Amino acid sequence: MDPATFRAEFPVLDRLAYLNAGTTGPAPQRALDAVRERLELEGREGRSGQAYFSSTIGLANSVRAGYAAVLGCDPEQVAVTGSTTDGVNTVLSGLDLRPGEEILTSDEEHPGLLAPLARARRNRGVHLREVPFAELANEVGSSTRLVACSHVSWVSGQIADVAALTGTGVPLLLDAAQALGAIPVDVGELGCDYYACSGQKWLCGPEGSGCLFVRRDRLEQLEIPWPSFASLADPGRPLDFEPAEGAARLDHGFPAGVRNAWALAALEVLSAAGWEWVHEQAATLAARLAEMLAERGLEVLPRGRSTLVSVLPHHRDPAEEVGRLAERGILVRHIPGRDLIRVSVGAWNSEGELERLVELLTD
Amino acid sequence: MDPATFRAEFPVLDRLAYLNAGTTGPAPQRALDAVRERLELEGREGRSGQAYFSSTIGLANSVRAGYAAVLGCDPEQVAVTGSTTDGVNTVLSGLDLRPGEEILTSDEEHPGLLAPLARARRNRGVHLREVPFAELANEVGSSTRLVACSHVSWVSGQIADVAALTGTGVPLLLDAAQALGAIPVDVGELGCDYYACSGQKWLCGPEGSGCLFVRRDRLEQLEIPWPSFASLADPGRPLDFEPAEGAARLDHGFPAGVRNAWALAALEVLSAAGWEWVHEQAATLAARLAEMLAERGLEVLPRGRSTLVSVLPHHRDPAEEVGRLAERGILVRHIPGRDLIRVSVGAWNSEGELERLVELLTD
Numbered sequence: 001m002d003p004a005t006f007r008a009e010f011p012v013l014d015r016l017a018y019l020n021a022g023t024t025g026p027a028p029q030r031a032l033d034a035v036r037e038r039l040e041l042e043g044r045e046g047r048s049g050q051a052y053f054s055s056t057i058g059l060a061n062s063v064r065a066g067y068a069a070v071l072g073c074d075p076e077q078v079a080v081t082g083s084t085t086d087g088v089n090t091v092l093s094g095l096d097l098r099p100g101e102e103i104l105t106s107d108e109e110h111p112g113l114l115a116p117l118a119r120a121r122r123n124r125g126v127h128l129r130e131v132p133f134a135e136l137a138n139e140v141g142s143s144t145r146l147v148a149c150s151h152v153s154w155v156s157g158q159i160a161d162v163a164a165l166t167g168t169g170v171p172l173l174l175d176a177a178q179a180l181g182a183i184p185v186d187v188g189e190l191g192c193d194y195y196a197c198s199g200q201k202w203l204c205g206p207e208g209s210g211c212l213f214v215r216r217d218r219l220e221q222l223e224i225p226w227p228s229f230a231s232l233a234d235p236g237r238p239l240d241f242e243p244a245e246g247a248a249r250l251d252h253g254f255p256a257g258v259r260n261a262w263a264l265a266a267l268e269v270l271s272a273a274g275w276e277w278v279h280e281q282a283a284t285l286a287a288r289l290a291e292m293l294a295e296r297g298l299e300v301l302p303r304g305r306s307t308l309v310s311v312l313p314h315h316r317d318p319a320e321e322v323g324r325l326a327e328r329g330i331l332v333r334h335i336p337g338r339d340l341i342r343v344s345v346g347a348w349n350s351e352g353e354l355e356r357l358v359e360l361l362t363d
Numbered sequence: 364m365d366p367a368t369f370r371a372e373f374p375v376l377d378r379l380a381y382l383n384a385g386t387t388g389p390a391p392q393r394a395l396d397a398v399r400e401r402l403e404l405e406g407r408e409g410r411s412g413q414a415y416f417s418s419t420i421g422l423a424n425s426v427r428a429g430y431a432a433v434l435g436c437d438p439e440q441v442a443v444t445g446s447t448t449d450g451v452n453t454v455l456s457g458l459d460l461r462p463g464e465e466i467l468t469s470d471e472e473h474p475g476l477l478a479p480l481a482r483a484r485r486n487r488g489v490h491l492r493e494v495p496f497a498e499l500a501n502e503v504g505s506s507t508r509l510v511a512c513s514h515v516s517w518v519s520g521q522i523a524d525v526a527a528l529t530g531t532g533v534p535l536l537l538d539a540a541q542a543l544g545a546i547p548v549d550v551g552e553l554g555c556d557y558y559a560c561s562g563q564k565w566l567c568g569p570e571g572s573g574c575l576f577v578r579r580d581r582l583e584q585l586e587i588p589w590p591s592f593a594s595l596a597d598p599g600r601p602l603d604f605e606p607a608e609g610a611a612r613l614d615h616g617f618p619a620g621v622r623n624a625w626a627l628a629a630l631e632v633l634s635a636a637g638w639e640w641v642h643e644q645a646a647t648l649a650a651r652l653a654e655m656l657a658e659r660g661l662e663v664l665p666r667g668r669s670t671l672v673s674v675l676p677h678h679r680d681p682a683e684e685v686g687r688l689a690e691r692g693i694l695v696r697h698i699p700g701r702d703l704i705r706v707s708v709g710a711w712n713s714e715g716e717l718e719r720l721v722e723l724l725t726d
Contacts, residue, residue: 012409024410032406035621036399043395046375047387047563047570048694050686082445082616085591093456093589114601115590122604123586200410200617207410208571208617223486226456226589227478228448236700238477241485253445253616254563254571258398323413331411337599 001277003350009269010204010348017330017353022154022178022308022344025204027266034265035206038257059264060255064248066267067211070203070275071195072186076246077219079212080260082253084177085112087196087212088148090250091173092116093225099125101145104170106133108153113175117148137164144170151179151195155335155342156301157286157308159183166191171218177201180211181270182307182346184279187213194218202307202346204270205263214247224249273347281347282307289345289354296362301340309343310335313361321361330357364640366713372632373567373711380693380716385517385541385671385707388567390629397628398569401620422627423618427611429630430574433566433638434558435549439609440582442575443623445616447540448475450559450575451511453613454536455479456588462488464508467533469496471516476538480511500527507533514542514558518698518705519664520649520671522546529554534581540564543574544633545670545709547642550576557581565670565709567633568626577610587612636710644710645670652708652717659725664703672706673698676724684724693720 010026012018018026045052060080068075081087097103097120105117107130121128131139133153140147151174152159159179165172173194179185180195181202187195192215199209214222224231224243231249233242243249270278283305290300290309301310313321318334318341325332330353332343343357373389375381381389408415423443431438444450460466460483468480470493484491494502496516503510514537515522522542528535536557542548543558544565550558555578562572577585587594587606594612596605606612633641646668653663653672664673676684681697681704688695693716695706706720 011406015407016409018409018411020409020411026409027402027406029406032402035402039390039395039398043374043390043392044378046379046381046383046389046694048381048383048696049689083591086589089589089591111592111595111598111601115592115595115598115604118602118604119587119590121602128602206621207619208622224482226449226452227482228446228452229474229478232474232478235474235478238474239481239484239491241478241481256570256622258569258621259571259619326412331409333411 001273003281006273007348007350013348015329017356019343019345019349019353019357020331020333021201021346022342023333024200024207025202025346026348028204028269030269031204031262031265034261035258038261042257056255056257059257059260063260063263066264069271070180070185070267071213072188073213076248077213077216079214079247079250079252080255081210081212081251082208083112083210084175084196084198085116086210086252087194088113088116088173088175090212090225090252091194091196091222092120094222094250095146097124097126097145100127100143102127102129102141102143104129104131104136104139104144104147106131106136106149108133108155108158109150110154110175110177112177113148113150133158133160137161137168140168140170146171146173148173150175152183152304152306152308154178155338155340156310157303157306159304159306162190162192178306178308182282183305199263204266206259208253209259209263212247212250214250219247222250226252278347282345285349285351285354286345288351289343289358292354292358293361296358298361307345309345310340311343311361312339313341325357325360328360330360364636366644369636370711370713376711378692380719382706382708382712382716382720383694383696384564384709385705386696387563387570388565388709389711391567391632393632394567394625394628397624398621401624405620419618419620422620422623426623426626429627432634433543433548433630434576435551436576439611440576440579442577442610442613442615443618444573444575444614445571446475446573447538447559447561448479449573449615450557451476451479451536451538453575453588453615454557454559454585455483457585458509460487460489460508463490463506465490465492465504465506467492467494467499467502467507467510469494469499469512471496471518471521472513473517473538473540475540476511476513496521496523500524500531503531503533509534509536511536513538515546515667515669515671517541518701518703519673520666520669522667522669525553525555541669541671545645546668562626567629569622571616572622572626575610575613577613582610585613589615641710645708648712648714648717649708651714652706652721655717655721656724659721661724670708672708673703674706674724675702676704688720688723691723693723
């Protein structure tokens with residue numbers, strides 16, 4: 001894949017050094033076009049009738065298959081959701097958690113994981129224990145019912161030692177917000193039980209998109225926590241509460257055509273470039289950025305081969321520094337409470353953009 | 364308001380007699396334009412940075428205020444959701460329901476209400492009792508913890524006797540999927556406790572939109588059932604689980620700019636026409652349709668002053684009849700299991716469309 005050709009898919013890059021896909025990814029032009037086409041259909045044909053419902057269901061199936069391809073699993077193991085948080089809530093609300101059972105988590109987790117964990121503590125009486133990210137596997141104990149942590153830390157870009165975690169035999173829920181689309185993922189090889197993902201970050205999908213992988217042998221252990229018409233095998237007999245086939249029973253939110261048209265087109269842009277190339281390009285650029293920053297004397301947090309680079313701004317207020325960079329056309333973010341600037345590097349970024357960032361951070 | 368001017372807001376009406384807003388409303392051109400404008404912004408400016416987040420939050424606030432205006436309440440009593448089902452799940456998961464408590468519902472409820480009720484029966488051990496829609500208030504007993512039913516029956520277009528229901532003193536959850544936007548609503552006057560609404564039907568919003576009214580004195584009794592970043596007073600301290608102000612703590616789904624731009628523009632089209640006019644025009648047209656059908660000897664189900672007209676097709680299979688009408692450019696729906704054709708009549712419809720429908724149903 002030619003980097004310049006790939007970059008040209010994303011109109012925002014004409015104007016900005018967009019380095020914040022860890023919050024929300026750049027929107028591909030082809031995804032915007034797909035939404036415009038869908039709007040045309042919804043406006044002109046009306047949002048009803050056989051043809052309309054067929055196209056809506058077709059899009060939903062294609063999006064599920066698209067997520068499954070990136071995850072490395074079968075579509076029936078994928079629930080289509082609106083966010084990573086939806087996936088986390090689905091697992092925590094669906095499990096029969098008991099008072100006194102422990103959930104182990106880390107000190108580098110996002111509120112999107114911690115808020116559902118806090119609810120489980122409040123209303124299920126589970127014991128919540130936070131340990132350093134790198135220590136998770138060592139801290140698993142006999143009362144640990146679940147480990148819930150990031151695959152890639154949103155704070156530092158460190159990558160969890162998933163082999164050590166699955167080696168403990170305790171069920172594992174991974175928050176994949178900074179992983180799916182960013183680094184190579186094969187949920188079968190990872191061996192995790194649940195994998196909750198965002199669609200709008202590294203998959204460049206619309207706001208309010210995402211997916212949840214549930215390992216086949218775990219599906220029947222999850223109650224349907226937020227049932228709708230679509231959760232049921234036979235919506236004509238809702239009181240039977242017989243679940244629909246596969247992880248689709250856990251789908252969250254309406255399968256809106258606008259959302260799915262965007263999500264699907266974005267997945268197609270990325271997979272057409274080749275996921276291997278996308279991952280390798282992003283990891284190489286991110287590693288190069290970390291190296292340049294360190295060479296210029298800035299402190300970069302220990303990280304893995306991920307797409308996030310977190311740096312301590314040199315004697316400067318990080319929020320102000322983020323604002324100053326934005327005025328110069330470079331979009332990054334500040335991690336509140338940690339005095340960090342986090343840079344998200346995608347395959348769509350260029351070495352030139354990274355050099356400009358380094359210049360400004362060290363001027 | 365001039366009916367022809369109002370009709371011209373909805374492109375689908377150029378081609379079709381669109382009579383299925385009870386499933387999904389017609390999309391106003393101005394809403395489609397608002398989404399196109401938003402897409403332009405998301406593509407060009409990038410989905411990040413101060414200006415972007417301000418516009419996203421601004422849209423979210425405006426949509427909440429827009430729903431509040433239609434509901435007749437304050438914005439802080441409104442949670443923005445993705446569907447009526449989200450609202451129902453929020454209430455049923457948020458209440459501290461106990462085994463043996465009774466939830467009373469009717470025999471004319473939609474799977475979107477019944478599926479969450481079935482879950483409450485399964486995992487909270489509540490007793491669920493279904494009674495005829497018109498008998499609900501009489502059937503409230505000493506163990507009834509909650510009445511959960513439609514404001515307007517999706518089957519028949521009957522309207523619940525809300526005064527009789529609130530008169531029982533038992534908390535009342537209304538499924539307003541066929542009510543908000545369709546008939547005059549003032550949640551304060553109604554006196555219900557919870558009012559769960561769809562955005563994509565009679566409010567002509569996008570798929571995956573809706574709202575939930577929670578009466579002020581009921582808010583603290585609801586736990587946050589699906590917490591996210593946005594549910595919390597201080598997302599920097601998620602483990603404190605301190606709820607955000609007002610019903611916004613119960614917001615469901617990402618406040619996507621695309622969704623909210625559409626929802627807001629659609630609310631503006633309807634409120635600019637005048638809600639009083641919209642409601643009166645739709646009710647008058649629907650009553651006229653029911654009258655014409657009865658005059659031609661078709662059996663129309665007993666209904667209220669609503670926007671739904673359900674009719675038994677004369678010696679014909681209702682699903683086939685719906686298909687035959689669709690081929691002739693008239694979109695209505697079949698209610699499965701009931702052998703009914705349901706016609707949804709909006710202020711955007713014309714008497715000419717209704718006459719064509721009557722001709723075809725009786726030819």
